[in-house]
Amino acid sequence: MASQEYPDPVKDFKGFQSSLFKALVAATAAANSIPVEEVGFYRSLDRDFAKDLDHAGSSSLAIGNALLQQCAIDSGLEVTNFEDVDDVIQRYGAATDVCDGLLEKADHCLDQIRGKGVPEDIKQDAPEVTQIATKDKLEYKFLHANNVVRPQIKFKDAVDNSNSTPFERKIKYKPHALIPLDSTASLEETNKSLPHPYGHEIRHIEYPQRMFERAEPEMYKPYETTSAIWVDTEEKLMEMMQRLEGAEELAVDLEHHNYRSFQGFTCLMQLSTRDEDFVIDTLELRDKLWMLNEYFADPNIVKVLHGADSDIIWLQRDFGLYIVNLFDTYFPTKVLEFPHHGLAYLLKKYCSFDADKKYQLADWRIRPLPVEMLDYARSDTHFLLYIYDCLRNELLDKSTSEGNLVKICLQRSSEIALQKYDKDVYDALTGTGPGGWKNMLAKWKYAMNPQQLAVFKALHSWRDHTAREEDESWRYVLPNHMLFALVERMPVDSSGVIGCCNPCPTLVRMNAQAIAFEIQKAKRDAALVAKESAFIEDTKPQLETVTTSAPSGVTTTKMQVQQIKRNVSNVDPALFDLKKVKKLRAADVAKLEKKSSALFGSSL
Structure with missing residues (x-):
């Protein structure tokens, strides 16, 4: 029976891992069944419970100390035993150090077994999937690759992380302009980044009338029977742009990486029309994507994103892309007072689709991109235009003569689109700012x-x-x-x-x-x-306040400086008279001088 509950880790490691994880979850749930602040109350009610609790605590502490000492030996560290709960809280960093040491050694050993002795940034290994499954819940997946070649090496636009120079925007050509591109002022002259190139167009946009008319939502294509088109060359990009001709709405999303980069960079762009899904390799096409401004800056094409705060910044910083006519589906969830505001809630509400967030922590630099990651990325935009239709209808239905809810959401979306990327300035003196x-x-x-x-x-x-x-x-x-x-x-x-x-x-x-x-x-x-x-x-002088009153009734207050008196020992000034000192010494010598010596006789 015990062997069925706890499989042999040598024969069935995955089964053992699953059983161990379930046991940990059960133990944690049991430990949290009584709030910490109420334990003392229950102890006072039942003396036997208090004794059992003390015994369990002592046993747990003894087991923990034994494990800690064994692991410390393996890690080459010296750690003294924890005496009580206060000692554990104060010195828990010691246990963390031991665990970190074990993990580092395990990682090193695994690399040796797999022959991964190649220097970093030279060789990229195949991606690996680490997962833990729990009953009735989505499994957690972390997809990563060791020794990924850093994409920054191949960027044609040099990365500038300097703290002194402002961000130099990448847009050189401005389609759908109401006013020409402002490039009269240089960074050297202003020492500030240039203004938002589409600020005027966003503030003075004339939205298409169809956005304020109720229409039957256009159903999305079946997710299971369709697939995304992978775009990683300039030829494929041009083909995609031809397919975008005539589109009235575009759904857009990005995947970002910021662990092995100071400013971060966009690794993937998902773009969906009513009929097709595209996934763009932005690492390969980073210097070509400015061409999408033909569609992103077109006020007649609605760009639908969810939670676009970061996306707007990343598009500007990495590609020089700007969005005119943004509809952020986050704002309708607030205006319509939905209980939740994430994209996962909208997918479930309108499409009965369970958003799979298993790869939320995946390393999007991995190439070639695994199929399961490609599918995960596509799901964020595949349903979004249908959700936009549903939300727009609900906003129109609940609008009144006093206010059009669609216009309210568009106004809030335009404020997001007007954001301008600037570098975070580090002030070492005051410590202010996001990174201070x-x-x-x-x-x-x-x-x-x-x-x-x-x-x-x-x-x-x-x-x-x-x-x-x-x-x-x-x-x-x-x-x-x-x-x-x-x-x-x-x-x-x-x-x-x-x-x-x-x-x-x-x-x-x-x-x-x-x-x-x-x-x-x-x-x-x-x-x-x-x-x-x-x-x-x-040595600072003290201030003394003196207040005087004149017969006329006028009161005058004066601040007087009070000098601090110091105790100085009395020293005879004669000690510093060198002639007198010399005379006194000669007199002392004359008194002590003798004319004869018992050893040498008379000096005369």
């Missing part, structure tokens, strides 16, 4: 002394500089929890830096000595500032 240290510091729940604060600012600045220079994300260069571990311990040598980061990120290991120097310098500077502040405070 100020927001991160506000979330840190532990107090820092002046030296730790100085180290935190220095490391945060080093991380930003390194990420920009290497074109990597902050998370890849130095994760937040490792940054705070360095701040807490403030190591001053390379081995200490590496010891704080387990597993140690590549760029931290390469720059461990430089990081240690930054920490030393920050600690020294903080100590000097503290001494100077103490000296200034000690």
